[in-house]
Amino acid sequence: MHPARQALEYAAATLGFSGVGVANPFDDQGEALPRFIASGMHADMAWMERHLPARQNPELVLPGVRSIIMLTYEYPRSDTRSVPGSIARYAQGEDYHKLLASKLADLDETLQFYGGTQRCFTDSGPVSERFFAARAGLGWIGRNGLLIRPRGGSYCFLASILTTLELPVDAPMPNHCGNCHRCEQACPTAALEDGICDARRCLSFWTIEAKSPIPPDIAARQGNHLYGCDACQEACPWNQPRPGQQPRIDPHLLMPAPLRHMPPENLDSMQEPEFENIFTGSPIRRIGLEHLQRNHRSGQF
Ligand code: B12
Ligand code: SF4
Ligand code: SF4
Structure with missing residues (x-):
């Protein structure tokens, strides 16, 4: 195994991430995102229009990018009831942006040791996180649009690290939605x-x-x-x-x-x-x- 990948996997597991995969930043994302925006499906999230060029070209996010590392971090599967109403599972506890930012900073440091320059995000940057997570072999994109893992379902955050290191990419897996709707x-x-x-x-x-x-x-x-x-x-x-x-x-x-x-x-x-x-x-x-x-x-x- 590539030494940087080995160190990354070890550090990510220690920090509580449940999965790691690597994708090619220049994989063809197809037309789904431009179509989504052109048809107005993004509602009034105008930042999605502003992010479009960078979403489609990771080189604009990190010049010299060679790999995208995708990570999963589990959130609770338990019920969503609070007395006043239902709160989505991902939002029941502390803000994941902050929680994961410091863990991603640790991984950034690990990769710097191998000569990499990184930019890290979780739901915070112009990166197609579901697309690259699927390309990195972590799961498939289900009919609900979410990344589904065969051994974990979809209750997880995704985080991304763009790096100038060239790491071997993982193989995507087949879609297992079948005839389910x-x-x-x-x-x-x-x-x-x-x-x-x-x-x-x-x-x-x-x-x-x-x-x-x-x-x-x-x-x-x-x-x-x-x-x-x-x-x-x-x-x-x-x-x-x-x-x-x-x-x-x-x-x-x-x-x-x-x-x-x-x-x-x-x-x-x-x-x-x-x-x-x-x-x-x-x-x-x-x-x-x-x-x-x-x-x-x-x-x-
Ligand atoms: C905008 C956004 C929203 C918006 C819009 C939802 C939507 N339609 O995507 C709103 C506020 C509604 C939302 C809701 C939710 N979100 Co949200 N959201 C995002 C965000 C910031 C961007 C998603 C986006 O661009 N959507 C537009 C679609 C078109 O783009 P896409 O999802 O990237 O899809 C790509 C692929 O599917 C691909 N594609 C699709 N079809 C095809 C076909 C071919 C042939 C090819 C080549 C490619 C391809 O093209 C797209 C571009 O690359 C991402 C974080 C991120 N930066 O990626 C989080 C994210 C997707 N959200 C997340 C979550 C958890 C949710 C909710 C479950 C929260 C909740 N419980 O209330 C819901 C689920 C709604 C749903 N079923 O999608 C997680 C998903 C984790 C997972 N396991 O997949 C993410 C990844 C955040 C994170 N880092 O954890 N979200
Ligand atoms: S089609 Fe079925 S298996 Fe696929 S995401 Fe939807 S509920 Fe899950
Ligand atoms: S797409 Fe999913 S998150 Fe959005 S309203 Fe439907 S069930 Fe709820």
């Missing part, structure tokens, strides 16, 4: 079509990213989704618990008791200091109190 059937707002999620219909977009009021036709199907949505993952057979497969979950990502047990009336009448108290350090803080209350007023709790 459960994710499409389970989506409350019919947002999935041909493996692409239309953000204009997605509850994750409306409860997290949207700055405007949730439109009535979406709100009518919101159910108890307070922040994010996991319906297209809960339906997936690859996410069902299997005997002998209990991944180690970082305790920082578990839902803290004050959030799990917060009475709903507290949310409706909450003021900024209490919001800061409960949500500092959580990814939910980013949307602010006003939008969390908007989500609570519009759904069916």
Whole structure:
């Protein structure tokens, strides 16, 4: 094994990453992303338009890039209930951007030792993380648009390291969705079509990213989704618990008791200091109190 790859795998496992793979940054990404943007499926996420050139050409993100290292980091599979409503699994605990940033900085240091220059991201940069994770052999892109791993399903964060080191690439794996369409059937707002999620219909977009009021036709199907949505993952057979497969979950990502047990009336009448108290350090803080209350007023709790 390439010595840098060996060191990387060892360091990544020590830091709690569950998978590592390497892809060629210049693999053809096809037309899915430009089509997504041209048809307006990115809703009002204007930054996606700005990122498009860099997404399609990793050389613009890191001049001299030779490899893209993709990593997975598990998040909880347990239920999503908090008393005020359902919170997507990935957002129940501490903010993963911060949690993973320091681990990625450690991996950057490891690779510097081998002469590499790196840029690291997790959901934070102009990198097609699902595409490269699939190319790096970590899983396949399911009909819900997510990276599915045969031994872990889709409940994981993806992180990427662009490096100037030339590392041997991994082989992609076949798609195992077969004739299953459960994710499409389970989506409350019919947002999935041909493996692409239309953000204009997605509850994750409306409860997290949207700055405007949730439109009535979406709100009518919101159910108890307070922040994010996991319906297209809960339906997936690859996410069902299997005997002998209990991944180690970082305790920082578990839902803290004050959030799990917060009475709903507290949310409706909450003021900024209490919001800061409960949500500092959580990814939910980013949307602010006003939008969390908007989500609570519009759904069916
Ligand atoms: C924008 C965004 C969103 C938006 C838009 C969703 C969407 N339609 O992608 C919103 C806010 C709605 C969202 C929601 C969610 N998101 Co999001 N999101 C992103 C982000 C920042 C960009 C995704 C994007 O560009 N989408 C547009 C599509 C067209 O591009 P793409 O996903 O990269 O797909 C590529 C391939 O599929 C490929 N492709 C597709 N078809 C074909 C066919 C051929 C032939 C070829 C060659 C290529 C190809 O082309 C695309 C470009 O390379 C990524 C992080 C990142 N930088 O990648 C996270 C990310 C995809 N999100 C993530 C998560 C966890 C979620 C949610 C589950 C959160 C939640 N519980 O509420 C939901 C799931 C919704 C869903 N079913 O997709 C994770 C996914 C982890 C995983 N296991 O896959 C990511 C990777 C963040 C991370 N680093 O962990 N998200
Ligand atoms: S996150 Fe929810 S609304 Fe969005 S595509 Fe998946 S099931 Fe549909
Ligand atoms: S629910 Fe079925 S179709 Fe959807 S991603 Fe999972 S296996 Fe694929």
